[in-house]
Amino acid sequence: MAKLSDFDYCLPKNLIAQKPIKPRDHSRLMILSRKKQTITHDYFLNLVNYLPPESVLVANNSKVIPARLIGHKPTGGKIEILLLKNLSNNVWQVMVGGKIPPEIKITFDRNLSGVLLEKNNQFGKIKFSPMMSRQKLAGLFNKIGQTPTPPYIKRLSNLKEYQTIYAKISGSIAAPTAGFHFTESLIKKLKKQGFKFDFITLHVGLGTFQPVRVEKIKQHQMHSEQIEITLTTAKNLNASKKQNKKIIAIGTTSARALESFANKNNYLTADKKSTDIFIYPGYKFKFIDGLITNFHLPKSTLLMLVSAFAGQSFIKKAYQQAIEKKYRFYSFGDAMLII
Secondary structure, three states: OOEHHHHOOOOOHHHEOOOOOOOHHHOEEEEEEOOOOEEEEEEHHHHHHOOOOOOEEEEEOEEEOOOEEEEEOOOOOEEEEEEEEEEEOOEEEEEEOOOOOOOOEEEOOOOOEEEEEEEEOOEEEEEEEOOOOHHHHHHHHHHHOEOOOOOOOOOOOOOOOOOOOOOOEEEEOOOOHHHHHOOHHHHHHHHHOOOEEEEEEEOOOHHHHOOOOOOEHHHOOOOOEEEEEOHHHHHHHHHHHHOOOOEEEEOHHHHHHHHHHEOOOOOEOOEEEEEOOOOOOOOOOOOOOEEEEEOOOOOOHHHHHHHHHHOHHHHHHHHHHHHHOOOOEOOOOOEEEEO
16 A cells, blocks of 8 residues: 655755746656656657657646735734635635634735634635625736745746646636646647647646645545536547547646546546546556656655556656756656656
C-alpha cells in the first residue's frame, strides 16, 4: 500500500520558479517514454517532435478569478480571504487566515463588506453586502481582488501571467498550469501538423492542491471540483478514440476530468457535475494515452497522479534528473511529457 512518505523528495528552494519564462514555449521539456523507459530533454517549443501523429490534445479552459481579497477587521487588523465557491448570490465559501470569530464584519475596498456567517478551522462562509447580482459582485472582485498564486511564489503576480492563453470560463482559484507553456504560434504550428485541440472545463479548487495529511494515502478525501464536458467535445473525443488517435491530457486537471467522465466502456459521457476523483498508483486509466504536466510539490495528489500514470519509480528517477539538471519547478516551472 502506497504511503505518503513514498512521495516525498528534497527540492532546493532556488529551483522553485518565481515567474514564467518568456516566451512561454521556451520552457524546458522532459520527455518520458513509458514503453522504452527513457528520459530525454528538449524545449517545449519542439513538442511537435514528440507527440504521436494525429494526437488530440485536451486542455482545461477554466479561467482563474482574482480570488484573493484583503480586508480589515473592526479593529483595523488586516485579514486575508480566499474565495472558494459561490453558494448563492452574495454568499461564498472561503478560506480565512488567522483566528477570526463568526459574525465578525470585514470591510474591503469600494464599499464592499462581508459578515463571516460561520467558521470551521480555516474554512467559512461570508455574506457580502450590499446585495447585488452575481455578475456585479464578480465585477467588483475583478477590481479589488488579487491573483491567488500559491504561497511558494513570493512575488505578486498579475492575473494575465497566471492564466493560460485559452482561458475562457471563469471559476478557478488556481491555474491549470500545464497550459502555461502554450503560445498562439505553437498551437498554430501543432494544428498545421495535424494535431487537434479539444477543451473541457474543470474549475480548479481545493481538491487540486489541498495537502494530504494521512500517511495511508487511500484514506485521503479529495474536495469536489466542478467539471463540464460538452456533448460536442465528448463526441469529438469518442470519435478520435475510435480511430485509435492518442488522447493527450494537458495537465492533471484535464486528466482528472476525462477519467471522471469515462464510462466502463472507456468512452466519454457529456455532463456537468462535480468530481472528487483521487488518482494514485494502482489506478487503471480509462481514457488518456499521454500527459503534459509540470513538476509537482512533494507529497501532493498531483505527484501521486503522475506516478500512477508513469510508474512510481520512473517518476522518482525523472524528478532526480530534473533536480540534477536544474529544471524549474511548480506553477511557473518547466514541463514534462509522458507518453
